[in-house]
Amino acid sequence: MRNPSPGRTGRPRSAAADAAILAATRDALVELGWSKLTMGDVSARAGVAKTTLYRRWAGKSELVVDAVAELFDSLELPDRGSLEADIEYVVLRFAELLRRPEARTALMAVVSESTRDEALRDRIRSAIVDRQKRLVVLGRERAQARGELPYEEDEFLASRTTDLIFDVIAGTVVHRALVSSEPVDELWVATFTALLMHGLRGPAAA
Amino acid sequence: MRNPSPGRTGRPRSAAADAAILAATRDALVELGWSKLTMGDVSARAGVAKTTLYRRWAGKSELVVDAVAELFDSLELPDRGSLEADIEYVVLRFAELLRRPEARTALMAVVSESTRDEALRDRIRSAIVDRQKRLVVLGRERAQARGELPYEEDEFLASRTTDLIFDVIAGTVVHRALVSSEPVDELWVATFTALLMHGLRGPAAA
DNA sequence: GCTTTTACGCTACGAGCCGTAGCGTAACTC
DNA sequence: GAGTTACGCTACGGCTCGTAGCGTAAAAGC
Known part of the structure; x- marks a missing residue:
C-alpha cells in the first residue's frame, strides 16, 4: 500500500477499494490459507481488477501484512490494577487473536518470507x-508508577529490557499456540505470568 | 518419507536417493528460499525423477520438514556445570542454527502451513x-541433581513445566531472531538467561 | 467548458509449476 | 526363473503468475 503524495493531480485512489481488498484478503486467508491464496482470487472477491492489486502492492506478502496488521491493531491494554493482571490480560487477548485462522496462517508465513526480503522485514x-x-x-x-517495577535510569538499558519482555511474551505465546499447538488457557497463562513476574522482579530483589 | 515395512518383497527404496533429496532440498532452500523452492527443482538437483519425490513425500511441506529436522537433530547439550551455563549454551546453539538460511526460511513456513493441516502438525x-x-x-x-531446581512430585505438573520452559526458550529465541530480527548475542543471552533463572527459582524461594 | 494527469477495468499473453498417468526398465525376494 | 516393487522418463491439462495494451473514469488546473 503505497501512499501517493496526497497533493497530487489526477484521479485519486479509491479508499473503498483498499478496504474491500484488505477485507477480501482476510476472507481468503480464512477459506484458503496462505499457500492457496492467490492474487486473482482476492481481486475477484473484492470486485476489483487484478491489475489494481499489483498497482498498490508488490505481491502477496505485502498485501497480507497490511491485511493482518489491521487485526493486531485491535489489541488494547486497559489498566487491570496490577502488573500481573495486565500481563495475563494481554496474553489472553493475544492468544485469542492467534486463534483466528487468518492470523495463524498469515503471521508465520510472512515472517518466513521476510527472512529473504529486507523490505518485507521492515514492513x-x-x-x-x-x-x-x-x-x-x-x-x-504503569507498573513503575505502581512501584511494582524499578525505574531504569539508562535509556539504552530500558529499551533493551522492553525488547526482551516483548520477545518473551509474544514469542512464548506464539510458540505455545502455533508450534506446540497447545491451548493458551487461563491455567497456562497464570503459570507463565508467574514465571515472568519472578523473572522481572528477581533482579530487583538482588 | 513413508517407511515401507522392511520385510517386503520387490526392489527396495534407495537410501542414497533419500539422502540426496534431503540434501538437495536444503541447498534449494538456501538458494531459493521456501516460496521459490519447487519439487521439480529439487528433483533435478538430487539427480532423481520428479515422480520419485512424489512417491515418498506428499508435497513440499512434508519434504521440507524432514530436510530441516535433520538440522535440528544436531543440537546437543553437554554438561556445562550449572543450569545457567546449560541454558546459555543451548540458546546460543539454537540461535546459531537459526542463522542458517535454510532453517530460517523453512521453520516458519512449515509452521504456517501446519495451521491448516493436522497431519503436517503431527509430523x-x-x-x-x-x-x-x-x-x-x-x-x-541435571539441575535437579545439582540441587538448582526442586524435584516436582506430580508427574503431570512436571510435564507442564517442561512444556512451559520449552515454549519460553524456543519461542523467545525464535521471536528475537526472526520477528524482531535482532542479534542473539552473548549479552542478550545473559540477560534472557538471568530472567529465566529468576523465573524458575522464584516459586522455590516462595 | 477543456486539457492534463492519474486510476481503473478488461483482455490477452508467455512462462512456470503443479500433480498424475503411462510405460519400459532395474533391483530385490523366493 | 517368477513375482513384486522402485525408478526414470515423457507428456499432459490445469492453474497462477506478473505484465502489456487499451479504452474509460475521476480528479486538478486553467
Whole structure:
C-alpha cells in the first residue's frame, strides 16, 4: 500500500477499494490459507481488477501484512490494577487473536518470507511489531508508577529490557499456540505470568 | 518419507536417493528460499525423477520438514556445570542454527502451513518439536541433581513445566531472531538467561 | 467548458509449476 | 526363473503468475 503524495493531480485512489481488498484478503486467508491464496482470487472477491492489486502492492506478502496488521491493531491494554493482571490480560487477548485462522496462517508465513526480503522485514516491523511494542511500554510504565517495577535510569538499558519482555511474551505465546499447538488457557497463562513476574522482579530483589 | 515395512518383497527404496533429496532440498532452500523452492527443482538437483519425490513425500511441506529436522537433530547439550551455563549454551546453539538460511526460511513456513493441516502438525511435532524437548528434560534433570531446581512430585505438573520452559526458550529465541530480527548475542543471552533463572527459582524461594 | 494527469477495468499473453498417468526398465525376494 | 516393487522418463491439462495494451473514469488546473 503505497501512499501517493496526497497533493497530487489526477484521479485519486479509491479508499473503498483498499478496504474491500484488505477485507477480501482476510476472507481468503480464512477459506484458503496462505499457500492457496492467490492474487486473482482476492481481486475477484473484492470486485476489483487484478491489475489494481499489483498497482498498490508488490505481491502477496505485502498485501497480507497490511491485511493482518489491521487485526493486531485491535489489541488494547486497559489498566487491570496490577502488573500481573495486565500481563495475563494481554496474553489472553493475544492468544485469542492467534486463534483466528487468518492470523495463524498469515503471521508465520510472512515472517518466513521476510527472512529473504529486507523490505518485507521492515514492513512487518513498522506495521505489526513496533506497533504492538507500545503495549509493553505502557504496561511497564504503569507498573513503575505502581512501584511494582524499578525505574531504569539508562535509556539504552530500558529499551533493551522492553525488547526482551516483548520477545518473551509474544514469542512464548506464539510458540505455545502455533508450534506446540497447545491451548493458551487461563491455567497456562497464570503459570507463565508467574514465571515472568519472578523473572522481572528477581533482579530487583538482588 | 513413508517407511515401507522392511520385510517386503520387490526392489527396495534407495537410501542414497533419500539422502540426496534431503540434501538437495536444503541447498534449494538456501538458494531459493521456501516460496521459490519447487519439487521439480529439487528433483533435478538430487539427480532423481520428479515422480520419485512424489512417491515418498506428499508435497513440499512434508519434504521440507524432514530436510530441516535433520538440522535440528544436531543440537546437543553437554554438561556445562550449572543450569545457567546449560541454558546459555543451548540458546546460543539454537540461535546459531537459526542463522542458517535454510532453517530460517523453512521453520516458519512449515509452521504456517501446519495451521491448516493436522497431519503436517503431527509430523512437525514428532520430527522436530518433541525431539528437541529432550534437551529441556535433560537440562532440568541435571539441575535437579545439582540441587538448582526442586524435584516436582506430580508427574503431570512436571510435564507442564517442561512444556512451559520449552515454549519460553524456543519461542523467545525464535521471536528475537526472526520477528524482531535482532542479534542473539552473548549479552542478550545473559540477560534472557538471568530472567529465566529468576523465573524458575522464584516459586522455590516462595 | 477543456486539457492534463492519474486510476481503473478488461483482455490477452508467455512462462512456470503443479500433480498424475503411462510405460519400459532395474533391483530385490523366493 | 517368477513375482513384486522402485525408478526414470515423457507428456499432459490445469492453474497462477506478473505484465502489456487499451479504452474509460475521476480528479486538478486553467
